[in-house]
Amino acid sequence: MLYKRLEQANVVTTDGESIFELMTQNDVDIYHNPVGLAVAKIKESKLHFHNKTHEIYYVLKGFGSLEMIDEKGQKYNIPLEKGTMQYIPPKIKHKAYAAIFEEYPEIRIPLKVLVISCPPWTPEDDIKVEE
Helix, strand or coil: CCCHHHHHCCEEEEEEEEEEEEEEEHHHHCCCCCCCECCCCEEEECCCCCCCCCCEEEEEEEEEEEECCCCCCCEEEEEEEECCCCECCCCCCEEECCCCEECEECCCCCCCEEEEECCCCCHHCCCCCCC
16 A cells, blocks of 8 residues: 655656655556656746656646647647646647746746656656757
8 A cells, every 4th residue: 555645755856846756656666556646846847748658737726837849849838727637648848837927027936736647757758858
C-alpha cells in the first residue's frame, strides 16, 4: 500500500516550476502502478515535450495559460483556471504559465496543478525546446 503526504514528496525544481512527485517510476516498479502523480507549482515552465509520457493537468488553484504546439507547428493557447483539465499527448510541445496582472506585473501567483502522467514522468523524458 502506498500513502504519502505532500510534504513527503520528492521535489524537482526547475526555472519557474516546482514539481512535488507523489507517485513516481520507482513506485511503479514496487507497486506495479502504471501512472505518476504530482502537484506542480508553476510560475512559468520552459517549453518542452515528452516522447513517451501522456499528461493530464487538472488545475487546483490559480489562473494562467497552457501553450501547446502540435507536430505541424500549430500553436494553441488554452486558458487554465481552477477546475479545468487538459490532456497533453506525447510529442506535443507545451509550457504552462501563471497569469500576469496588468496592475501588478511584478507579482505572479503560481498555478497549482495536479499532474497525472502515464507512464510516470522521468527527467529523461522531459526534453526542453529552444524558444
